[in-house]
Amino acid sequence: MPPEKEVAIEMVNISKVYPDGVLALDKVSLTIYKGEIHGILGENGAGKTTLMRILYGNIKPTGGKIKVFGKEVSFGSSKDAIKIGIGMVHQHPSLVPVFTALENIYLGLPSNFKEQVSLKELIERTGIKVPLEERIEDVSLGIAQKVEILKVLYRGAEILILDEPTTNMTVEEVKEFFSTLRNLKKMGKTIIFISHKLKEVLDITDNITVLRRGKVSGSLPTSQATPEELAKLMVGREVFLKLEKQGSRPGEKILRVEDLWVKRNDGSWAVKGVSFEVRYGEIFGIAGVEGNGQSELIEAITGLRRAERGKVFFKGENVTNAHPLKLYTMGLAHIPEDRQKTGLILDMSVAENSILGIHRKRDFLRPMMIFNENKIKEHVERLIQQYEIVVSKINAPARSLSGGNQQKVVVGREFSKTPDLIIASQPTRGLDVGATEYIRSLLLKMRNNGKAVLLMSSDIDEVMGLSDRVAVIYEGEFMGISETSSVSEKEIGMMMGGYKMGEIGIK
Amino acid sequence: MDEAMLLSILLQTAYASTPLLLSSTGEILSERAGIVNIGLEGIMLLSGFVGVVVGQETLNPLLGILAGIGAGALVGLIHGMITAYMKGDHVISGLGINLFALGFVPYGIYAVWGVRGYFNPSDQAKVPKVFGVSPIFIASLVLVPLIYYILFKTRFGLSLRACGEDPHSADASGVRVERMQLLASVIGASFSGLAGVFMSLDWLTTITKDLPAGRGFIALAIVNFANWNPLLGLLGSYVFGFSWVAIEWLKISALKQVIPVTLLNTIPYLVTLAVTAGALGRSRPPKYAGVPYKKE
Ligand SMILES: Nc1ncnc2c1ncn2[C@@H]1O[C@H](COP(=O)(O)OP(=O)(O)O)[C@@H](O)[C@H]1O
Ligand SMILES: [Mg+2]
Numbered sequence: 001m002p003p004e005k006e007v008a009i010e011m012v013n014i015s016k017v018y019p020d021g022v023l024a025l026d027k028v029s030l031t032i033y034k035g036e037i038h039g040i041l042g043e044n045g046a047g048k049t050t051l052m053r054i055l056y057g058n059i060k061p062t063g064g065k066i067k068v069f070g071k072e073v074s075f076g077s078s079k080d081a082i083k084i085g086i087g088m089v090h091q092h093p094s095l096v097p098v099f100t101a102l103e104n105i106y107l108g109l110p111s112n113f114k115e116q117v118s119l120k121e122l123i124e125r126t127g128i129k130v131p132l133e134e135r136i137e138d139v140s141l142g143i144a145q146k147v148e149i150l151k152v153l154y155r156g157a158e159i160l161i162l163d164e165p166t167t168n169m170t171v172e173e174v175k176e177f178f179s180t181l182r183n184l185k186k187m188g189k190t191i192i193f194i195s196h197k198l199k200e201v202l203d204i205t206d207n208i209t210v211l212r213r214g215k216v217s218g219s220l221p222t223s224q225a226t227p228e229e230l231a232k233l234m235v236g237r238e239v240f241l242k243l244e245k246q247g248s249r250p251g252e253k254i255l256r257v258e259d260l261w262v263k264r265n266d267g268s269w270a271v272k273g274v275s276f277e278v279r280y281g282e283i284f285g286i287a288g289v290e291g292n293g294q295s296e297l298i299e300a301i302t303g304l305r306r307a308e309r310g311k312v313f314f315k316g317e318n319v320t321n322a323h324p325l326k327l328y329t330m331g332l333a334h335i336p337e338d339r340q341k342t343g344l345i346l347d348m349s350v351a352e353n354s355i356l357g358i359h360r361k362r363d364f365l366r367p368m369m370i371f372n373e374n375k376i377k378e379h380v381e382r383l384i385q386q387y388e389i390v391v392s393k394i395n396a397p398a399r400s401l402s403g404g405n406q407q408k409v410v411v412g413r414e415f416s417k418t419p420d421l422i423i424a425s426q427p428t429r430g431l432d433v434g435a436t437e438y439i440r441s442l443l444l445k446m447r448n449n450g451k452a453v454l455l456m457s458s459d460i461d462e463v464m465g466l467s468d469r470v471a472v473i474y475e476g477e478f479m480g481i482s483e484t485s486s487v488s489e490k491e492i493g494m495m496m497g498g499y500k501m502g503e504i505g506i507k
Numbered sequence: 508m509d510e511a512m513l514l515s516i517l518l519q520t521a522y523a524s525t526p527l528l529l530s531s532t533g534e535i536l537s538e539r540a541g542i543v544n545i546g547l548e549g550i551m552l553l554s555g556f557v558g559v560v561v562g563q564e565t566l567n568p569l570l571g572i573l574a575g576i577g578a579g580a581l582v583g584l585i586h587g588m589i590t591a592y593m594k595g596d597h598v599i600s601g602l603g604i605n606l607f608a609l610g611f612v613p614y615g616i617y618a619v620w621g622v623r624g625y626f627n628p629s630d631q632a633k634v635p636k637v638f639g640v641s642p643i644f645i646a647s648l649v650l651v652p653l654i655y656y657i658l659f660k661t662r663f664g665l666s667l668r669a670c671g672e673d674p675h676s677a678d679a680s681g682v683r684v685e686r687m688q689l690l691a692s693v694i695g696a697s698f699s700g701l702a703g704v705f706m707s708l709d710w711l712t713t714i715t716k717d718l719p720a721g722r723g724f725i726a727l728a729i730v731n732f733a734n735w736n737p738l739l740g741l742l743g744s745y746v747f748g749f750s751w752v753a754i755e756w757l758k759i760s761a762l763k764q765v766i767p768v769t770l771l772n773t774i775p776y777l778v779t780l781a782v783t784a785g786a787l788g789r790s791r792p793p794k795y796a797g798v799p800y801k802k803e
Contacts, residue, residue: 092675096676
């Protein structure tokens with residue numbers, strides 16, 4: 001018999017009802033062993049954060065028991081949890097941007113704090129190297145996450161809770177981050193890794209607990225898990241990870257971009273002479289590591305940023321630097337990259353946001369240009385129903401919606417413009433499996449109906465899975481354009497790293 | 508210009524600058540923690556009044572000073588309770604302080620001494636000079652570097668600044684945000700309190716409703732100009748103080764036949780405005796200054 005693994009955490013029948021009556025957790029039980037990386041997987045709203053905040057002493061459970069290293073505990077506040085060695089890195093960064101890494105690590109230490117190991121030694125042992133004297137606002141998200149982890153470890157954490165740490169990290173950053181986690185595991189730390197990304201959980205964890213709607217829907221060793229099964233446990237039904245795609249029947253050109261040059265805000269060139277075309281009935285994908293000019297490219301095409309040189313033709317008409325309103329009336333819709341900054345006005349209601357940009361339409365107006373509230377209500381309710389947007393009331397501010405639901409408002413609104421070309425930038429970023437699948441299927445449906453889609457995404461799987469043709473952008477230039485069926489993921493990856501298509505033997 | 512005159516100009520500059528310096532330093536501390544108090548003018552007035560009442564009653568200037576500081580602290584406590592704990596609007600609370608002081612002090616002067624307009628404390632109530640200069644002026648020169656040191660070189664200062672920059676992160680790191688903000692509001696306001704008694708019991712030795720004469724608002728501008736840094740606040744305060752004194756001299760000179768006095772009076776404000784506007788471009792306020800911190 002193999003030696004019994006030591007149990008680090010045992011949560012038994014944990015329930016949580018929030019003051020507003022939401023049953024966030026319903027008798028959740030879970031066991032986490034010392035020295036493992038334990039994945040908690042679940043869609044947005046499944047209760048992952050709630051469960052962890054209970055373990056961290058941040059909020060009190062309505063019922064249930066928690067044992068840490070065999071001893072039953074009851075936390076008054078997270079200070080008690082920290083005392084016995086539990087640390088949490090929250091979903092939203094909790095570092096002060098204008099402070100240096102070092103200042104952030106020291107911030108808020110209790111006055112009677114005694115360090116177990118010096119910071120220097122800690123950095124040496126863990127191999128987590130961060131520029132201590134740099135301000136957080138000047139470092140990448142990946143580094144900021146490491147600073148948070150150092151901060152938690154410095155306070156003596158043996159058990160580390162990481163709530164969706166990879167949101168907003170680039171592929172490279174995730175890779176490096178995972179090697180840090182493996183290192184910590186070697187040192188005997190117990191890590192709880194929360195995510196809604198199947199791939200990451202499969203990659204880094206030893207055991208997985210899946211939550212769905214506040215209940216444990218499955219619990220299994222990672223070695224026995226498959227993506228399909230995990231997805232099913234998360235969503236509660238079969239999910240088609242591979243989208244069903246019929247062959248494309250591309251038609252006429254709808255969008256043509258000729259030698260486009262675009263600048264960044266700081267005046268440097270973001271896009272350096274990009275040319276391509278999108279045809280009716282196809283999805284044209286633009287892949288690339290974030291920050292390689294794709295955002296500026298899309299902004300220039302959609303009239304949000306000046307094109308310095310080059311031309312854009314839409315339906316044969318020269319629309320270079322045209323106003324977004326003109327583009328919209330010509331049949332172009334845009335799902336912007338940043339739903340919070342560009343896609344929505346967060347302090348305005350869901351109803352108001354649902355007609356942004358189409359508010360001039362006769363349908364929504366009474367004579368004298370006064371809004372017809374009933375028509376707007378009908379419109380937003382149709383969107384809510386069709387896109388399954390979870391919202392308390394249509395007059396709630398968009399800010400109060402979860403990220404996935406905010407995105408659905410944007411997507412629904414843009415699709416309601418019945419465009420001929422939809423430009424979708426990072427349309428599923430930060431969304432759970434269910435919402436992602438739905439939005440992807442909408443894009444495919446557009447294409448199958450003979451309309452065109454220009455898809456920009458840094459998620460290779462997404463670009464490869466959806467696009468008929470794909471271009472890879474690197475430092476403002478296309479490394480190549482190819483039929484998706486004739487290039488491999490690896491080749492795309494190499495192009496994303498700056499190899500031209502000719503150099504890697506594809507023609 | 509002889510030596511005595513030079514010395515006199517220097518001293519006048521110092522005195523004209525001291526209330527601005529004290530008040531702006533306190534406000535810098537307060538705003539660094541996230542609490543904006545536009546009621547500095549009102550605090551100066553109230554504290555100036557309370558200082559004279561207590562100093563005159565006890566004929567003990569030290570008690571007068573302490574009472575003035577205490578009055579400032581009390582106002583800071585109320586403002587802090589309203590803004591930090593009850594999440595009230597910083598500007599409205601500060602406005603309330605100013606309005607209250609303007610209404611209360613003229614009435615108080617009449618109620619206590621039975622006179623209208625102003626009251627001059629007797630000589631025993633006035634703050635005695637130390638080495639020929641005002642002890643409060645000396646104290647201000649010690650306090651400012653001290654506040655700078657606390658803000659930027661101590662762990663306490665780090666926690667305080669975190670509350671004004673990013674209270675959510677401060678909270679998550681274990682800083683008790685509301686308590687810290689209340690404390691900063693109390694300390695900050697007591698500085699304006701000290702500025703008030705400096706004027707009423709030391710420099711001008713009188714109490715009228717016009718005692719602060721806009722200095723509370725100039726102090727607010729200096730906070731900005733100084734980029735929330737007490738050492739730059741020292742510079743800003745003395746720029747204003749000096750130009751104010753210079754104008755007073757110009758008024759006595761022949762120039763006043765050429766330029767109307769009222770126009771001359773505006774010059775220190777213009778100088779400060781110019782300096783402030785010049786600096787505003789690069790100033791960077793604490794991100795959460797004046798924003799009520801609500802836990803999610
Ligand atoms: N502070 C809160 N008050 C009321 N309901 C909440 C609160 N936090 C979360 N919820 C609700 O509890 C459920 C679980 O949320 P959460 O734990 O954040 O899920 P996850 O982290 O898996 O996305 C959701 O329905 C959410 O709306
Ligand atoms: Mg969460």
